[in-house]
Amino acid sequence: MRACNIVYAIAAGVGLVGSVNAEEASAARAVFGQITFELSCAVCHGLDAKGDGPMATQLTVPAPDLTLLGMRNGGPFPTKRVTEIINGGQAVSTHGGQMPAWGLIFLKDFEGFNRDSPRNDQALVRRRIDDLVVYLQSIQEDDRPMPLTHVEFIPQPMIYFSARASMEPEQIGQLMTSAFETLGRFMGEAMVTPVGPPLAVYRDWADGMMTVEIGFPVSDADAAKATGDINAGQTPGGHALKAIHRGSYDRLHDTYAAIEAEMKEAGMQQSTLMWEVYFGEPGRTPDADLVTEIYMQISAEDAAKLPTD
Ligand code: HEC
Structure with a gap:
């Protein structure tokens, strides 16, 4: 001792x-x-x-x-x-x-x-x-994103910055940084207060490209202030599977691989609409404490295969 x-x-x-x-x-x-x-x-x-x-x-x-x-x-x-x-x-x-x-x-x-x-x-x-x-x-042997759970969402107003982007992790990282700068500036000037953590919605991916919408859920009144590069829209709704990624964003692909494997095993259909919700501030929060919630839209039929969150 x-x-x-x-x-x-x-x-x-x-x-x-x-x-x-x-x-x-x-x-x-x-x-x-x-x-x-x-x-x-x-x-x-x-x-x-x-x-x-x-x-x-x-x-x-x-x-x-x-x-x-x-x-x-x-x-x-x-x-x-x-x-x-x-x-x-x-x-x-x-x-x-x-x-x-x-x-x-x-x-x-x-x-x-x-x-x-x-x-x-x-x-x-x-x-x-x-x-x-x-x-x-x-030394955890089970530090996996599993289990997958089922969540149902009602769309909420959201403001976002949108781009058609490459799926390369490095480019997504750069896009996130500049999007949050733009959003931060707009929110400061327009006095917009987020009502939840930031999220990125990924749509329509094909051939290594996808549409990314990076933003914050806000009130109806704040959504109405959207102008210029900032759009007003809605967060995704409906049935989604939820997984949790902990730690550095560099390892997100491991978590996605695990989700994919799990979905395949359960005979679930992958969709082309998914989103991530971010807890913690990269650069300020230690990497190990960063938490990313991952949601993927699924059919009601597939949702029934998962325990509810
Ligand atoms: C004298 C034996 C003994 C020693 C020494 C001991 N533990 Fe334990 N530990 C146990 C037992 C027995 C349990 C289960 C208690 C119960 O179920 O009520 C337990 C439970 C735990 C749990 C909860 C696990 C769970 O499943 O939730 C943790 C965490 C833990 N110990 C960590 C430690 C750490 C860290 C040390 C050293 C600083 C330590 N233990 C030293 C006997 C010991």
């Missing part, structure tokens, strides 16, 4: 984590998390986090496989819930297991270490638990 404290004191002291770019910081944190995991968690959960540590046979409730935390929650990695469980050791299942409350244990650890230098033990505990969570997230 001592080695671990020293690593933390050094990391906190030099401000290692947080001063580098988001990806490196996340990798560094996963390494710290792994160190803690091997020292404190592997005894029950196993070195590979699969639930088969040396103490596993003595537990009344088995230590769960921690590489499947996303799947059991029906999709994205449940950061908040996992953080709370590690911190408070709350009984996860109704029969009450023996998962210790690590918040208190880690606090004791830090209390016994180097009283001469003032520091915030609570912050070190939080950091250590956060690093554990980053590590657990990095």
Whole structure:
């Protein structure tokens, strides 16, 4: 445990984590998390986090496989819930297991270490638990966009910037940047307030080209202000399948490939109308925390094959 404290004191002291770019910081944190995991968690959960540590046979409730935390929650990695469980050791299942409350244990650890230098033990505990969570997230085997769910939408007024564009990811990225600049300028001048997160609607793709409408849902009154390059229209409606992509936009194609495979397996018909809704601000939000909701229009018949969101 001592080695671990020293690593933390050094990391906190030099401000290692947080001063580098988001990806490196996340990798560094996963390494710290792994160190803690091997020292404190592997005894029950196993070195590979699969639930088969040396103490596993003595537990009344088995230590769960921690590489499947996303799947059991029906999709994205449940950061908040996992953080709370590690911190408070709350009984996860109704029969009450023996998962210790690590918040208190880690606090004791830090209390016994180097009283001469003032520091915030609570912050070190939080950091250590956060690093554990980053590590657990990095070893998820089920970090897939699945499951697909079914949602039904009523169209809403929307303002948007439209372009016929290549489907090359890099060009889409550039188009997004300039579209949001144009939209931002217009919304500032016309005092338009979005009523939801930004979205991009993709239509009519063929031969590597498609029509993209990038914009925001707005009120009827604000939609009426659309002028020049800014159009007024409606967000898509009807039945859609929903999938969630987490992380960098560079990896969106993996998620689309997974959706396609899943649809094919279920015998569902692909359509040529889909849209993405963006949560988080690229450049400001760490890549790992970016969330993209992906919707694809489907028939009522296909919608019936999916669980409702
Ligand atoms: C003494 C054995 C033991 C140790 C050590 C231990 N755990 Fe656990 N853990 C358990 C048990 C048992 C459960 C299931 C509790 C229940 O179902 O009530 C559990 C549950 C969990 C869960 C919830 C999983 C789920 O399916 O929701 C997480 C997350 C977790 N542990 C993380 C950790 C981390 C991180 C550490 C190290 C800091 C750790 N555990 C150390 C025994 C242990």
